[in-house]
Amino acid sequence: MVAGGFAARHLAVVGLGLMGGSLALALRGCADTITGVDKHPETLHAAIQRGIVDEATDDLKQGVENADVVILSAPVRAILQIVNGRIGAYLRSNTLLVDIGSTKEDICTAMGRLPIGIQAIGGHPMTGKESSGIDASDGALYHNRPFVLCATRRTTPAARLRALELVSALGAVPFEMDAHRHDQAVAAISHLPYLLSAALVATVDHEGEQDDAVWNLAAGGFRDMSRLAASDLDMMKDILTTNTQAVATQLARFRMHLAMLESMLISKDEAKLMELLQGARAARMAWMHKREGKA
Amino acid sequence: MVAGGFAARHLAVVGLGLMGGSLALALRGCADTITGVDKHPETLHAAIQRGIVDEATDDLKQGVENADVVILSAPVRAILQIVNGRIGAYLRSNTLLVDIGSTKEDICTAMGRLPIGIQAIGGHPMTGKESSGIDASDGALYHNRPFVLCATRRTTPAARLRALELVSALGAVPFEMDAHRHDQAVAAISHLPYLLSAALVATVDHEGEQDDAVWNLAAGGFRDMSRLAASDLDMMKDILTTNTQAVATQLARFRMHLAMLESMLISKDEAKLMELLQGARAARMAWMHKREGKA
Numbered sequence: 001m002v003a004g005g006f007a008a009r010h011l012a013v014v015g016l017g018l019m020g021g022s023l024a025l026a027l028r029g030c031a032d033t034i035t036g037v038d039k040h041p042e043t044l045h046a047a048i049q050r051g052i053v054d055e056a057t058d059d060l061k062q063g064v065e066n067a068d069v070v071i072l073s074a075p076v077r078a079i080l081q082i083v084n085g086r087i088g089a090y091l092r093s094n095t096l097l098v099d100i101g102s103t104k105e106d107i108c109t110a111m112g113r114l115p116i117g118i119q120a121i122g123g124h125p126m127t128g129k130e131s132s133g134i135d136a137s138d139g140a141l142y143h144n145r146p147f148v149l150c151a152t153r154r155t156t157p158a159a160r161l162r163a164l165e166l167v168s169a170l171g172a173v174p175f176e177m178d179a180h181r182h183d184q185a186v187a188a189i190s191h192l193p194y195l196l197s198a199a200l201v202a203t204v205d206h207e208g209e210q211d212d213a214v215w216n217l218a219a220g221g222f223r224d225m226s227r228l229a230a231s232d233l234d235m236m237k238d239i240l241t242t243n244t245q246a247v248a249t250q251l252a253r254f255r256m257h258l259a260m261l262e263s264m265l266i267s268k269d270e271a272k273l274m275e276l277l278q279g280a281r282a283a284r285m286a287w288m289h290k291r292e293g294k295a
Numbered sequence: 296m297v298a299g300g301f302a303a304r305h306l307a308v309v310g311l312g313l314m315g316g317s318l319a320l321a322l323r324g325c326a327d328t329i330t331g332v333d334k335h336p337e338t339l340h341a342a343i344q345r346g347i348v349d350e351a352t353d354d355l356k357q358g359v360e361n362a363d364v365v366i367l368s369a370p371v372r373a374i375l376q377i378v379n380g381r382i383g384a385y386l387r388s389n390t391l392l393v394d395i396g397s398t399k400e401d402i403c404t405a406m407g408r409l410p411i412g413i414q415a416i417g418g419h420p421m422t423g424k425e426s427s428g429i430d431a432s433d434g435a436l437y438h439n440r441p442f443v444l445c446a447t448r449r450t451t452p453a454a455r456l457r458a459l460e461l462v463s464a465l466g467a468v469p470f471e472m473d474a475h476r477h478d479q480a481v482a483a484i485s486h487l488p489y490l491l492s493a494a495l496v497a498t499v500d501h502e503g504e505q506d507d508a509v510w511n512l513a514a515g516g517f518r519d520m521s522r523l524a525a526s527d528l529d530m531m532k533d534i535l536t537t538n539t540q541a542v543a544t545q546l547a548r549f550r551m552h553l554a555m556l557e558s559m560l561i562s563k564d565e566a567k568l569m570e571l572l573q574g575a576r577a578a579r580m581a582w583m584h585k586r587e588g589k590a
Contacts, residue, residue, distance in 0.1 A: 126512050126513075126514040127514065127515075128514075128515065145514065146511060146512050146514065148512065175508065175511055175512065177508055181506060181508060182508075182512075184502075184506070185502070185506060185508045185509045185512050186512065188498060188499050188502040188509055189499055189509055189512060189513040189514070189516070189517045190514070190516050190517065192495065192498065193495060193516050193517055193520040194516070195553065195556055195557075195560075196491050196495060196520065196553070197520065197575075198556065198571070198572050198575040198576075199549055199552040199553040199556055199575075200487065200488060200491060200549065201575040201576075201578050201579045202552040202571065202574065202575050202578075203483060203487065203545060203548050203549045203552050204483050204484055204578075205574070205575070205578040206548060206552070207479070207480070207483040207545070207548070208578075211476060211479070211480060213470065213472055213476060213477075213480050214480045214483055214484055215582055215585070216441060216470055217421050217441050217443065217470065217477075217480050217481065217484060218421075218484040218582065219421040219422065219423075219440065219441065219484070219485070220422075220423065221484070221485050221488050221489065221522075221523050222484045222485065222488055223583075223586075224519040224520070224522050224523070225488040225491065225492065225519070225520060225523065226579045226582070227516075227519050227579075228516050228519070228520065229572075229575045229576055229578075229579045230576050230579045230580050230583070231576070233569060233572060233573060233576060236572065237565065237568075237569060237572075240560055240568070241563070241565065244560055244561065244563075247560065248557065248560065248561055250498060250502070251553070251557050253498050253501060253502070254494055254495065254498045255550075255553075257494040257497040257498050257501070258490065258491070258494040258546070258550075261490055261493065261494055262490075262543065262546050265490075265535055265539055265542065265543065266539065266543055268536070268539075270532065270536065273532075273535070274528060274532060276493070276497065277493050277524075277528055277531065277532075278528060279497065279500070280492075280493040280494075280496040280497050280500070280524045281493075281496075281524055281525050281526070281528060283496050283497075283499075283500040283503075283524075284496045284521045284522075284524045284525045285525050287510055287513065287521070288518075288525070290510070291518075
């Protein structure tokens with residue numbers, strides 16, 4: 001073990017989709033053994049075949065009982081089921097348990113009820129790909145991307161440091177914040193945009209039923225604005241149902257901003273309309289500038 | 296002149312931004328002479344220096360009076376000013392006049408009032424780039440992209456065929472439709488998405504004033520959904536003010552779809568929520584599938 005670097009004797013990754021598979025690939029050199037846990041036999045087979053994990057099982061107990069680091073990589077409610085289920089009885093004392101679910105408040109609360117001795121911390125890497133599944137796994141998926149860490153009642157100072165080392169080993173950039181604040185932020189930048197994308201596609205689809213020219217003419221702007229509408233529904237269902245209040249708040253704020261634009265447009269108050277649009281343009285350009293400066 | 300191919304003795308391109316510059320580059324081999332007209336001396340200089348045009352002038356009359364093909368490439372209201380202004384007196388009889396403004400009804404109506412003998416047709420290529428200006432010009436910008444043609448009262452059958460040849464020479468795919476139908480369609484697929492993008496950025500900006508974590512965590516989903524908010528404001532102002540009614544109609548429909556999603560979310564009607572989201576997902580995937588099949 002390199003001093004200060006992340007190292008695991010036995011890493012278990014529960015859930016071998018794109019995110020879990022990519023984690024296992026990225027941590028290949030930091031763990032003596034990696035066990036993959038998944039309920040799909042073909043996923044386990046692929047993970048072994050591609051050398052992403054050393055061992056594979058569909059049995060949670062068998063997969064995690066000898067691990068010193070366990071990462072839960074699944075839709076939010078599947079993670080909640082695991083944390084609220086028997087895993088507390090399966091884990092050795094002092095095991096680091098990290099999840100990478102998309103909403104954090106419910107999961108971190110559940111983690112806080114695990115047996116004392118389990119070192120549990122919530123995580124959320126802000127990354128992804130359009131393709132999903134173990135076959136899309138990519139060891140560089142986390143490089144330079146934000147990785148949120150949310151302490152729970154089961155996060156000791158040592159667990160926090162170990163989680164920060166794990167994030168570094170992935171090449172990601174850690175952001176520590178409380179779970180509530182995380183959920184508010186992602187409601188604005190991720191869950192609201194998803195709903196807007198879906199509602200836009202529904203609107204265009206409705207127009208397309210009357211005139212299919214709509215679909216023929218749709219170009220790059222629509223492509224970008226509709227991409228999120230194709231997100232994985234199992235993941236989105238869990239996100240929306242575990243972050244409903246924050247999403248509803250952001251929807252209400254969005255409605256207000258859209259209504260202002262609409263009222264200025266219809267009343268032909270061009271100066272005011274341009275002022276609002278200019279503000280949005282400047283905010284977006286400032287963000288991109290900062291982002292590109294970092295990349 | 297190759298039979299069936301587009302050829303111009305003297306092509307004038309009025310407005311040498313990204314779109315006009317790219318047009319001139321793409322039509323280089325089809326015209327004996329290309330004249331560029333622009334009010335910015337540095338743009339005229341760059342166009343000559345880079346060999347995009349043969350001649351350059353800031354004088355509209357001088358630029359178009361000897362042309363047999365004139366393309367107007369500017370924001371919508373600048374095109375309207377030209378068409379409603381003196382150009383009808385400058386052009387030779389039988390000159391083909393094509394515009395590439397983003398909304399078509401006002402421009403096509405104005406074209407219909409030009410002197411008889413001028414062959415005027417509205418156009419709208421569904422293409423673009425994030426960068427703008429003559430320096431971003433790209434002869435392949437129109438390749439395989441939809442190019443809408445809208446007949447006016449000054450479009451003879453011969454003019455229509457010549458415009459179709461011009462679109463082919465650009466490597467674009469022609470779609471003929473009336474101006475009103477075009478404006479309805481682009482309100483749904485382009486102008487509505489722009490307003491949603493701007494309102495989203497305003498919402499996130501508002502949230503960011505309270506917690507700058509929002510900006511740190513914003514990732515690929517937000518990047519795509521906010522891109523249109525950075526669109527050129529001169530162009531968008533002209534689009535929104537010449538297509539207000541169609542945009543307002545699409546905004547009302549969008550609001551309805553978003554309200555349905557919101558009500559199902561808040562009332563926890565998961566089955567119905569998933570049904571709507573599934574419909575949007577399927578529509579988006581079907582469109583992408585068709586689009587990629589064509590590319």
